[in-house]
Amino acid sequence: MDIITTNNLELWYGSFQALKGIDMKIPEHQITAFIGPSGCGKSTFLKTLNRMNDLVPGVKITGEILYHGQDIYAPEVDVTWLRKRVGMVFQKPNPFPMSIYDNIAYGPRLHGTHSKAELNDLVEQSLRGAALWDEVKDRLKKSALGLSGGQQQRMCIARALSVQPDVLLMDEPTSALDPISTMKIEELMSDLKQQYTVVIVTHNMQQAARISDRTAFFLLGEMVEFDETERMFSMPSDKRTEDYITGRFG
Numbered sequence: 001m002d003i004i005t006t007n008n009l010e011l012w013y014g015s016f017q018a019l020k021g022i023d024m025k026i027p028e029h030q031i032t033a034f035i036g037p038s039g040c041g042k043s044t045f046l047k048t049l050n051r052m053n054d055l056v057p058g059v060k061i062t063g064e065i066l067y068h069g070q071d072i073y074a075p076e077v078d079v080t081w082l083r084k085r086v087g088m089v090f091q092k093p094n095p096f097p098m099s100i101y102d103n104i105a106y107g108p109r110l111h112g113t114h115s116k117a118e119l120n121d122l123v124e125q126s127l128r129g130a131a132l133w134d135e136v137k138d139r140l141k142k143s144a145l146g147l148s149g150g151q152q153q154r155m156c157i158a159r160a161l162s163v164q165p166d167v168l169l170m171d172e173p174t175s176a177l178d179p180i181s182t183m184k185i186e187e188l189m190s191d192l193k194q195q196y197t198v199v200i201v202t203h204n205m206q207q208a209a210r211i212s213d214r215t216a217f218f219l220l221g222e223m224v225e226f227d228e229t230e231r232m233f234s235m236p237s238d239k240r241t242e243d244y245i246t247g248r249f250g
């Protein structure tokens, strides 16, 4: 089943068109990767999926994005609700300057959960979900800034999980991490797809090939090709995809 569908999605920053006629169906419980050269619109497209671009001055979006069949740009849609359901993890880990516990409890508290028992439970479940619980269970009250970069990124994933999303958008989540932390996050993503749908922007083609089920190749604001990852990397159907994945440009 498809969890997100876009129909003829177009986006302009002022007079510059960053996305052109994107039609995509993102399947549930899979990892979908976006690849393509710098500036081709991968992050812009990712951010439209939970309306993170709304606040950019001069932005104009046309076309349609359906989440569980509902148009997310319809006037009745509560953007806070949308961002709970479609969570986001950024390139650089961005822990809040507070304890690990408070980082994770932040979202649930904001959304009205104040029972100590419930919060304890959510914090534990979220940290377990992000494969971090065993490493931090004895230091929950310590500052999150004391964690390593890789731990901070898994904590940011736990923070996204704490408000019970069903889609996780990840914008180059490992590009600031060392190889071992990267491997841990890649393993984690494979676990996460059992319960969530994961969409990841990556600069690293090997990473897309290793972890994703489907890959979309972007070029100059267009989605050139979208297919099962294995097929895309072995038998791309568009010459431009082939040139990119064989390193002839980009």
Ligand SMILES: Nc1ncnc2c1ncn2[C@@H]1O[C@H](COP(=O)(O)OP(=O)(O)OP(=O)(O)O)[C@@H](O)[C@H]1O
Binding pocket: 013, 016, 018, 036, 037, 038, 039, 040, 041, 042, 043, 044, 045, 056, 203
């Ligand atoms: N806030 C903005 N205002 C104006 N132009 C923007 C803005 N954000 C992005 N752009 C432009 O839109 C195009 C797509 O940018 P985007 O960041 O989506 O590309 P990307 O494929 O994610 O690139 P990278 O891999 O370098 O992160 C680029 O030409 C970029 O300069």
